Amino acid sequence: MIKQIIIKNYAIIDSLEIKFQKGFTTITGETGAGKSIILGALNLLLGSxxxxxNFKDKSRKSIIEGEFILSNNEMKKKLSEYDLDFDKEIIIRREFIFQGKSRIFINDTPVKLDVLKKLSLSLVDIHSQHENLLLTNNIFLINLLDQFCATSFTDFRSILSDYKTLFHHYIEIKSKIEDKKRYIHQDINLDYYKNIINEFNEISNDLS
Incomplete structure (x- = not known):
């Protein structure tokens, strides 16, 4: 659940703080009031x-910050995988400057954009007219399948862990096989050139 969002120097917004209560929240307003801008800011927190x-003032940083209450065990597990500290809540902050630089923080720890994108899949669902496009996102589909299996099969976690171990082992073996193939190919080329040199030597001896 999102607890609050802070928006500074973004589009038509100079500074805005919205606190959300438990239950259903509706944001209304006439055209141009900024409803879509708030949604755009939320999307930035998810990695867009x-x-x-979108700078209101190009001389100042644009800051988007969101505080979320963790109720998803999958999200807590992912935070642990990336060594990110968390309690019952997490704070995501993105900072942008006009020169093109940006920074991302999760609970004051700097993270990369790809980490934020992976975490956001377990944090917020945005349902829009184009939400069906998620069906083309492999990460979304895998997470959806994992969540379904986790609630349907009691031993799914242990099976998944065993699979990951075997898969990593398979990748290592595959890499070693590819290395061997390269060495063999090099040996074949070496033999080929040796044969050519021997033929030249024989021709040279015949001519002499």
């Missing part, structure tokens, strides 16, 4: 791209 035209 920031466009330079």
């Amino acid at each position: 791209r920031f466009e330079s035209i």
Whole structure:
């Protein structure tokens, strides 16, 4: 659940703080009031791209910050995998400057964009007219399948863990096989050139 969102220097917003209560929240307003801008800011917290035209004042940083209450065990597990500290809540903050630089923090720890994108899949669901596009996102589909299996099969976690171990072992063996193939290919080429040299030597001896 999202607890609050803070928006500074973004689009038409100079500074805005919205606190959400438990239950259902509706944001209403006339066209141009900024409803879509708030949704755009939320999307930035989930890893979407920031466009330079969204600076209200290009001389100042644009800051988007969101505080979320953790109720998803899958999310807690992912935070642990990335060595990110958390309690019952997490704070995600993105900072942008006009020169093109940006920073991402989760509970004041700097993270990369790909980490934020992976974590956000277990944090917020945005249902829109284009939400069916998620069906083309492999990460979303895998997470959806994992969540279904986790609630349907009691021993799924142990099976998944065994599979990951075997898969990593398979990748290591495959890499070793590819290395061997390269060495064999090099040996074949070496024999080929040796044969050519021997033939040249024989021709040279015949001519002499």
